[in-house]
Amino acid sequence: MTLQKPLLKLSLILPTYNEAENIIKILESIEDALPETMTSEVIIVDDNSPDDTGKIAEQYASQKRGNNRALSLKVIHRATKGGLSSAIVRGIHSAQGEIVVVMDSDFSHPPQIIPEMIKKLEGSPPVDIVVASRYVRGGSIIGWPFKRRLLSRGATKIAQYGLGVKKVKDPMSGYFAFRRQIVEGIEFDAIGYKILLEILVKAKNPHVKEVPYTFTNRTSGASKLNLPVIFDYVKSVWRLYRYGRSISAKEKRASVKFLSKAARFYSVGATGLLVNYASSFILSSLFPNLWYLHASAVGILLSITSNFFLNKVWTFEDRGFEIRKTAKQYGLFLGFSTFGALIQIGALYLLVETYHISYPLSLVLAVLAASSSNFLLNKKWTFNERLLD
Template sequence: MLTTNDYQLLSEVTGALQVPTAVKPPLGRAEKTAGAIAPVHFSLVVPTYNESRNIERIVALLSQRLDAVLPDRYEIVVVDDNSPDGTWQLAQALLVHYPCLRVMRRQEERGLSTAVIRGWQAARGDVLGVIDGDLQHPPEVLEQLLSAIEQGADLALASRNADGGGVSTWSAARRFLSRGAQLLGLVLLPGVLSRVSDPMSGYFLVRRSAIAGRSLHPLGYKILLEVLGRGAIDRITEVGYVFQEREAGESKVTWKQYRDYIRHLVRLRVSLGRLSRFRQALDFPIGRFIRFGFVGLSGLVVDMGLLYLLHGTLGFGLTRSAIVAAELAIINNFVWNDRWTFSDLTQQQQKRHQVIKRFIKFNLICLMGLILKVLLLNVLFNGLHLNPYVANFLAIAAVTLWNFWINLKLSWRVTQVK
């Protein structure tokens, strides 16, 4: 009878962070004893660190789900960063009960992103996946993700921002940081992050062929950025899910991870931008930008006309009149942009809640543009001592480009998903 000691840990993978085209790792003692093994189709990596209170439950839930859809054709690869709480030992003890479970203990490296890649390097499946080990990613979504891959997707993403998705009890500050990080990513890497609605998701499946042989250089904990940026990803499907608060253990989200995320964006921008900058410049939607400019001029007319009416004719206070005039001008701009500038995109997003979301985003971006204009005006006038009218013109031009590009990539974005 096999005991826990008969079930060996996977050897720690080192060297280049590059997923092989195919892999057949050496069989451990228990695997040899068990005899022939069916070909593995799907390999799901669970990176862990101090998840002793969750590891048994997550393995049980995943096994139950995958046994129903891929009996004997999947593997769960737990990659533990030598947790002080002994997560890897508890996972090893589970090998007796779960024949599709494999465990790697990393003692040389640390970090979620590299743990995922090391797990993929040791995996045997044609389809590779990742899920958190803290039960914040619902295992029941796996069946939909697998179905999407079977229907031809290169990447199947569990998204908090797709239909049916959301977060459970996030604070306003955490929501703000998440959206701010996504907006920063859209500014630095619009061609990568605009492809999906939730580029910060850590729950997805990808075809091995889409990333095999490609050198990956992750930094921090957002491995999806590397997959989107460096992989051969054509078709993407998203499945909405509700992000749950962890039931046990402590959150690992720290300011260091936000810092690493920014560094990762910059690194990808540099490595991917040498050839893509020129291509993106050629692909700039000139016609759409011209329409956006005309709409902006109409908003200026509305703003000035209402300010004259409210303050100059009706005698309302200047500040109150300016605020009302500015907001009505924004509404005017939104309506015309929605029906004219981005009409081809709005046809795919006609639900009421989608229109409301676009309007809120448009308002916030315009507000940010106003703040940016004031800052630029001060830098150009007070710092560079330009003529005030020239400085104002340059600031307006820069902010117009800002408003157009960010609205295109965020407010009227149609992600490349099924």
């Protein structure tokens, strides 16, 4: 990304889609929060909202032109709904400020902390990115159900440990400020809703600070979280993982190695399902008098055995086959596989019966919990590797 020379102190990017109920109030709140002496601009990037959010913002901007205040308003009308991240990137291209702030327009992000974020950026030592964080001390979330909190925490952990941004407690925040020069040269994929995550991964060793804030779930309009958004997040993480792997030869990032081994472990698990099914089916076909549960038990044992050897050789690259060592490893692997099954059953029961989450979603979460614990336990104890290597 090539940027023009900054002419202002601050550019605030406000992506919008169907925010007619909020847009005027949020603009007024931003004006009240920013110091009058600060030369600033607000860039509204509207994705052709059917409720005329863009037109309302344009009318408001026209009314404000000609006053003596240092804040200016600019509206960018996009022809189609291109997504939040691409809207933010479009705003960054148009920004003329030394500092860029990104926030939502639905009052989930309070404008009152913008001056504090700017102060942190300009403090000593210098800071490149300031994240408004829900998960540092003093931060909180109001109005989210348990399922939404669980999904957010899970996505955050994937980002922290899968993409190597462990030092940032809220890498999924949509509210942040940064010095514009840190994105110079970055080629954005702009997938999904989390452009901050892409900046954290692709920027060159940014110095990051977090400030607490209270996220308040929107009170008007419709939430943007849905299944396509979740798929976009998965796609974004995969792209960033591949980006990390492409530079791993130079940087040897531990996060990439960790994620690579996790991917191998889960791939082996998928082959184990095939071994389980095929062996159970073949046994029950060859021996009609064999009880189907006995055939299934043999299939499970064979799949665990095949998983063990594939993980030993391929996932963890352990080629030592001394009898005592291999037998010990096999016993641990068998024990952790059994423990993982118990975790899956327990988590599934808890999510369905206690928190009344739908069975399909509960099953996915339970399998993720069980497979994650299985991978980490085997990595640490069976094959004696550090967790984050």
